[in-house]
Amino acid sequence: MNSTNSPQVLVENVGKVFSIGDRAIVALRDINLSVMKGEFVAILGPSGCGKSTLLNAIAGFSQPTSGRIVANNAPVSSPGPDRGMVFQEYALFPWMTVADNIAFGLEIKGTPKQGVRDKVDGLLGKLQLLDFRDRFPKDLSGGMKQRVAIARTLINEPRVVLMDEPFGALDPQTRWGMQGLLLDVSRAVDNTILFVTHDVSEAVYLADTIYVLSARPARILHKVEVPYFAVRDIALKSSPEFRAVEKRLLDLLYAVAVPPA
Numbered sequence: 001m002n003s004t005n006s007p008q009v010l011v012e013n014v015g016k017v018f019s020i021g022d023r024a025i026v027a028l029r030d031i032n033l034s035v036m037k038g039e040f041v042a043i044l045g046p047s048g049c050g051k052s053t054l055l056n057a058i059a060g061f062s063q064p065t066s067g068r069i070v071a072n073n074a075p076v077s078s079p080g081p082d083r084g085m086v087f088q089e090y091a092l093f094p095w096m097t098v099a100d101n102i103a104f105g106l107e108i109k110g111t112p113k114q115g116v117r118d119k120v121d122g123l124l125g126k127l128q129l130l131d132f133r134d135r136f137p138k139d140l141s142g143g144m145k146q147r148v149a150i151a152r153t154l155i156n157e158p159r160v161v162l163m164d165e166p167f168g169a170l171d172p173q174t175r176w177g178m179q180g181l182l183l184d185v186s187r188a189v190d191n192t193i194l195f196v197t198h199d200v201s202e203a204v205y206l207a208d209t210i211y212v213l214s215a216r217p218a219r220i221l222h223k224v225e226v227p228y229f230a231v232r233d234i235a236l237k238s239s240p241e242f243r244a245v246e247k248r249l250l251d252l253l254y255a256v257a258v259p260p261a
Contacts, residue, residue: 006073007034008192009058009160014067015217016053026217027053028064033211033220035160040186040193042203044249045213046256051196054218055162058194059085072159084158088165090145092137092152099124099133102151123151126185143174147181154189161186163195167202176234179205183232200249204242205232212252222252 016028027050035041043051056062058069060079069076071083092101099120106116124130127147137145146166153161167175179202186193197203203210204226212222226245229236236242 007070008037008039008072009033009035009194010070011054011058012068012070014054014057014064014069016050016057016062017065028057029217029219031067031218031220033223035192035194035209037159037192038190040195040206040208042195042197042207042210043213044197044200044203044210044253045218046215046253047198049213049216050218051198051213052164054213055085055164055194055196058160059083059162061085081156082158083160083162084153084156086146086150086153086161086163086166088168090137090142090149092145092148094137097134097136098129098140098148101137101148102155105152105156119155120151123155126188127151127181141174142170143178146170146178150182150185154185154191157189159192161191161193163193165196165198168197168199175202180233182206200246200253201237204245204249205237210249212249212256214256221256224249224252 011031011033014028014031015026018025018027031054033041043054045051053062057064058071058076060076060083063077093104096104102120102123103116106119120133121130124133127150129144129147129151132140132144137148140148150166167178170178183206195206207226210224210226211220212224213219214221224245227241229241
């Protein structure tokens with residue numbers, strides 16, 4: 001495989017079946033997608049369709065029943081440092097400060113203390129958390145906790161960042177702010193991102209490419225390329241170009257939810 005032109009993430013004919021008692025639940029069926037280096041891909045679909053199942057398989061937390069997944073030119077068979085995951089739940093250590101939560105992964109790897117501090121402070125600056133480095137999670141808002149969770153993932157320098165509805169629990173105003181912050185940080189660190197969401201506006205605002213999944217068992221129904229927007233700010237969401245892509249996606253999702261008679 002030519003590493004220069006090959007996708008950073010490749011999912012080929014992936015299926016996933018769960019066994020519950022004597023029942024077989026088909027979660028994914030013949031999923032095919034590819035993500036190039038530096039691309040921001042959003043995955044949209046109905047609730048419970050299998051979006052998180054797909055992301056967990058790419059992360060290596062579970063193995064597909066059929067097909068294959070390749071990340072960074074290597075088959076995915078388990079979690080690895082080349083892939084980092086951000087969940088909707090913050091899962092911070094309550095007894096650790098913000099800085100210690102972020103530094104945890106590096107300290108486990110034995111990174112020298114000064115190197116850890118420099119990296120932590122760099123991310124705290126990018127994520128506007130420097131004034132909170134010595135606070136504990138109980139003292140933080142939901143948006144701040146999610147920024148810490150994102151920093152804890154990014155500090156390990158994964159080549160691919162997987163995000164499972166990371167802003168789903170936030171109020172709209174905080175969510176808008178986090179979307180803009182994520183765009184700024186992703187440009188600065190040049191990550192490849194797969195982002196699961198059920199929010200159409202969020203997908204259009206953040207992504208270069210959007211995959212629309214069917215109801216369970218999930219299949220890729222549509223691949224939508226988002227037009228290039230020179231400036232992505234809150235005003236963009238009311239522009240005719242943005243609204244046109246949003247409407248197209250809403251129509252596609254409506255067709256999934258309400259199939260023709």
